[in-house]
Amino acid sequence: MSGQENSGIDSPEDSQVYSLAIDGMGGDKGPEVVVAGLNIAADRHRNMRILLIGDESKLLPLLAANPKAAAICTILHTEQSVPMDMKPTAALRLRQSSLRLGMDVVANGQAKGVVSAGNSGAMLALAKIVVKTMPGVSRPAMAAVSPTVKGDLVALDLGANVSCDWRNLVEFAVMGDIFAKTVLGLPAPRIGLLNVGSEDQKGDEKLRIASEVLRESPLADQFAGFVEGYDFTSGKVDVVVTDGFSGNVALKAGEGVMKMATALLRQVFNRNLISRLGYLLVRPGLERMKEWLDPRRYNGAVFVGLNGVVVKSHGGTDAEGFACAVDVAMDMVTHNFNASIRERLEHMTALMAQRQSHES
Known part of the structure; x- marks a missing residue:
């Protein structure tokens, strides 16, 4: 486990690709549930590597009390977070929030997916703008x-x-x-x-x-x-x-x-x-x-059709529920979910184009 500055997500020497980025500050119950959930999930996914994003001063004591989570997590420090009642337009302006940085590392390939228990509207807006919709969707x-x-x-x-x-x-x-x-x-x-x-x-x-x-x-x-x-x-x-x-x-x-x-x-x-x-x-x-x-x-709703795995945990869940959301994200990552969608959509494109030309 190590702390990093925000600029570390773009540094060329940081070549590790994380299994998931986790918004450590999202949800009604905050980082306590997130870290406890990761402690449970660590037993189910032994090779999982997590980029845990949030306020290091709050996350480090929780990781010390949850050693299994500590063993799989690297902290990306930021003091900004998206409140549960913030409007999506306001959340888009927080360029260093834990939720935004989670989307950033998926978009730039440093993590294969992101999980957050935070603001649903902000999460969808950021996913569309940062991770973006995959071609053909x-x-x-x-x-x-x-x-x-x-x-x-x-x-x-x-x-x-x-x-x-x-x-x-x-x-x-x-x-x-x-x-x-x-x-x-x-x-x-x-x-x-x-x-x-x-x-x-x-x-x-x-x-x-x-x-x-x-x-x-x-x-x-x-x-x-x-x-x-x-x-x-x-x-x-x-x-x-x-x-x-x-x-x-x-x-x-x-x-x-x-x-x-x-x-x-x-x-x-x-x-x-x-x-x-x-x-x-x-x-x-x-x-x-x-x-x-x-x-x-x-627990664990997935925004499907994006250029990365984006999973929304219920904001009021407990540690076991958050671990289940991590399970869903890991299933998506392990089984190359997005690649399978792209392959299937390629077979459908011609059929849908034919129907559209018939309508016009």
Whole structure:
């Protein structure tokens, strides 16, 4: 572990390529959770090398208390950080913030990816401007994993793009396919387009065109057609593709339902002595369900379609949740996620260009 000046990220003698850059100052709970999470992640990724970016005076004592994290981390010192409530336009002006420097080292190739629990809007804005969208992708999307009755599901976009056209949706399908293969280990993920019904005539023009293009694409055998809101949890498909507005509404609605169900269960089992005895009988099953639905397991949303791996951890997570976000980033890095997207998009380009020329 060593400290560096900010200019060190551009120095020619610093030739090490780090597995990940970590924003040490982001999140509701600050560097304590970040360093503790890295201490957990260090056991899972023994060869991982981390560029930990933030205030050295705050990070060094935490690393001293977390020796496994200390063994894999090099500190890049900066005293600037992006507050959770800062507007993206203001964050762009902080050229030495821990979040900005994390994006810089990914853009210049010194780190393969960046993880932050910080400001979502600032993170997306910096990712677009600094890391930039990869060739062949018109817009990046936010993708994340969530549970279903049959396993796990990849959903995108979850809020990066409020409105989308058919080309965006096709690109999201390609990126969701590679995401599911990389993170979930599925050889041929089933892909669905979110709609107000499963019938072919349902939805607007962009959905119908995206569906037609996917049926004629290399993803045709995996494309399951239109799916509805309840298919986020039904297990009918492994990837749900939608625009950022609908995706974010579905995400927040799902979180709300989970909180309500948890509160209602507490009320039921605390009602009287008989209900408390009943809880003792069903407790093993409830504990298993709690473990299965633990939001920490699904922490780590990925901005896909960029020239580097960019992972957003939930700002209020704990150390285990942050470690899971690091796991997601390492899966992306280890399995050459972006290279796979580029290869797949090359096969789709001609098909989409043909469709566009037909429309014009």
